Amino acid sequence: MSLSEVGENKEAVISNVSGDSRFMSRITSIGLTPGSKIRVIKNDKNRPVLVYSKDTMIALNRNECNGISVEEVRA
Amino acid sequence: MSAATxxxxxxxxxxKSTLFNALTGMRQHVGNWPGKTVEKKEGSFAHDGKTYEVADLPGSYSMSANSDEEVITRDYITSGKADVVCILADSSQLERSLFMLADYAGIDAPCFLVLNMEDVAKDQGKIVNVKALEDKLGIPVMQFSATDTKAYDQFYTTLERALKRKSHIKVDNLEKEYEKIEGYNEIKSQIADGTVKGYTPMWLTVKYLENDKVVSAELKDKIPADKMTKIESIERRSGAIATGECKFKWIDELLDGAVNKTKTDVKLGKLDRIYTNRFWGKPAVVLTVILGLLGSFIPALPIMAAASIVDIIRDAVAGALTSAGCAPFLMGLICDVFIQSFGYIIKMLGFVFGVTLVFGLLEEVGVMARISYVFDNTMGKLGLQGKSVMPFLVSFGCTIGGAAGARVIDSWGQKVLTIALAWAVPCGAAWAIVPMLSTVFFGMGAPVVIIALLLVMILHMWITAKIFGAKLVKTEERCGMIMELPPYHKPKWGALFRYVFRTHQGYILQSA
Incomplete structure (x- = not known):
């Protein structure tokens, strides 16, 4: 599933990242690589998704999220 | 002659800017990198009777070549102009912020590592074993808080050590990870030492795998055709993802045993819960900007009051000229044009000073990042970033204030486009006469006229964005927001005042 489909306060692991090389290097440099554990903090329509990963709060544009697939971690 | 750069x-x-400002104080100059619209900040400081030059490299996220900023940074480092490169990382987010170090590893310029924000990390219970990191990395490492002015002795001694040792990051473990990537060894074997000055074959191979355009072109230029064909026959499927995973794995190994593991509870603070609220977020941002605008009058008022002295001077001069029998035309020119407008300049200066101070403060504290978040979607339609909403709102008060506030937008193209669009927003003076005039001319139809004016404003902004947007903010550089929301910081008043003073030196000198 796409990162933008993860519900608030749910945890997930990034399974794949795809996009042009500019996007790939940018998303890597902020620490969102396959295998990274993330926690969705806020996910409202028309707003960037707020994600917590590697001790960092990250705001991600919804369109960019489409390039990030995740697997939800079931608690 | 300086001792080192x-x-x-x-x-x-x-x-980075906090460190740069604390080191250089007022001894800095800001310009542009040749041929580029990227700000160039340099400065100097004296320690122990020696002078050091400091170059504040443009802000970038990695060592890849995705923006002018990153290309400039790379070129500067390999040019050999710097004797040592000081790499900064955030102690409270080492796992992520050491990425720059990992991406740097393999560049042939000596460096040392500064773990900043020791105070934040300590508050979170994170303790870093600096010595262990130093042993693993093979370069000098230190930890401090750049905001703590008493902590700089440690910085100077580490700097001296780095200058003496001229050491490079140990890359053995990192390369072991890279070697697992398909095609890495094959590509690297075709690249001889010193193919591109300043970079090791390992670094070049990694950047080539990441589809780095500059490195790919350079390799094509420097490597014999037969070897290049071999390189090009290898598919670069994994790109930056595979190398990124290697870098983060290496960082994890580095930190393993060097940092105690803590489990921080992630929760949004009270203020962030309001800003990120679906309904209250936008009103909260508008309110913040309005309060900021009102707040900017507090530091502005003393300067504006001082401008009234000009009125007294004008009256005195007018009196003197009348008694001297001066021609009314000449008197008008001197008093109403020269002296009066000088008064306006001072008043405007006071206002711009206030706006720069207050919105600089909002940026420093971390509020501006929230504003970006809330308006990212809306402003994105104009090709702008969320922060641009702030100059627009300020422009309802005063266009010049809005233009001054555009300073906090980091991309040059977006900054210029914001200013070009902010001009369409009717300012406070216009609002004072718009309702009156529309009532005089249109009577009951006045509200319709006012709404029409607002619609024209939006249309104007939209057309301007369409015409100039593509040139100023290139489509391929338009990237949706991928941004860190930093924790709120306490403001550093000294640094902020220096920043405001420096940006106003120019105005003061020009108007004087």
């Missing part, structure tokens, strides 16, 4: 390298929010 230091280059500061770090991701946004690593505290």
């Amino acid at each position: 230091i280059a500061l390298l770090g991701q946004p929010n690593s505290g």
Whole structure:
């Protein structure tokens, strides 16, 4: 599933990242690589998704999220 | 003659500017990198009777070549102009912020590592074993808080050590990870030492795998055709993802045993819960900007009051000229044009000073990042970033204030486009006469006229964005927001005042 489909306060692991090389290097440099554990903090329509990963709060544009697939971690 | 030149390298929010400002104080000059619209900040400081030059490299997230900023940073580092590169990382987010160091590893310029924001990390219970990191990395490492002015002795001694040792990051473990990538060894075997000055074959191979355009072109240029064909026959499927995973794995190994593991509870603070609220977020941002605008009058008022002295001078001069029998035309020219407008300049200066101070403060504290978040979608339609909403709102008060506030937008193209669009927003003076005139001319139809004016404003902004947007903010450089929301910081008043003073030196000199 796409990162933008993860519900608030749910945890997930990034399974794949795809996009042009500019996007790939940018998303890597902020620490969102396959295998990274993330926690969705806020996910409202028309707003960037707020994600917590590697001790960092990250705001991600919804369109960019489409390039990030995740697997939800079931608690 | 300076003793050494230091280059500061770090991701946004690593505290690079704080360090730069604390080191150089007023001894800095700001210009542009030749042929580029990227700000160039240099400065100097004296310690122990020696002078050091400092170059604040443009903010970038990695060592890849995705923006002018990153290309400039790379070129500067390999040019050999710097004797040592100071790499900054955030102690409270080492796992992520050491990425710059990992991406740097393999560049042939000596460096040392500064773990900044020791105070934040300590508050979170994170303790870093600096010595262990130093042993693993093979370069000098230190930890401090750049905001703590008493902590700089440690910085100077580490700097001296780095200058003496001229050491490079140990890359053996990192390369072991890279070697697992399909095609890495094959590509690297075709690249001889010193193919491109300043980079090791390992670094070049990694950047080639990441589809780095500059490195790919350079390799094509420097490597014999037969070897290049071999390189090009290898598919670069994994790109930056595979190498990125290697880098983060290496960082994990580095930190393993060097940092105690803590489990921080992630929760949004009270203020962030309001800003990120679906309904209250936008009103909260508008309110913040209005309060900021009102707040800017507090530091502005003394300067504006001082401008009234000009009126007294004008009256005195007018009196003197009348008694001297001066021609009314000449008197008008001197008193109403020269002296009066000088008064306006001072008043305007006071206002711009206030706006720069207050919105600089909002940026420093971390509020501006929230504003970006809330308006990212809306402003994105104009090709702008969320922060641009702030100059627009300020422009309802005063266009010049809005233009001054555009300073906090980090991309040059977006900054210029914001200013070009902010001009369409009717300012306070216009609002004072718009309702009156529309009532005089249109009577009951006045509200319709006012709404029409607002619609024309939006249309104007939209057309301007369409015409100039593509040129100023290139489509391929338009990237949706991928941004860190930094924790709120306490403001550093000294640094902020210096920043405001420096940006106003120019105005003061020009108007004087």
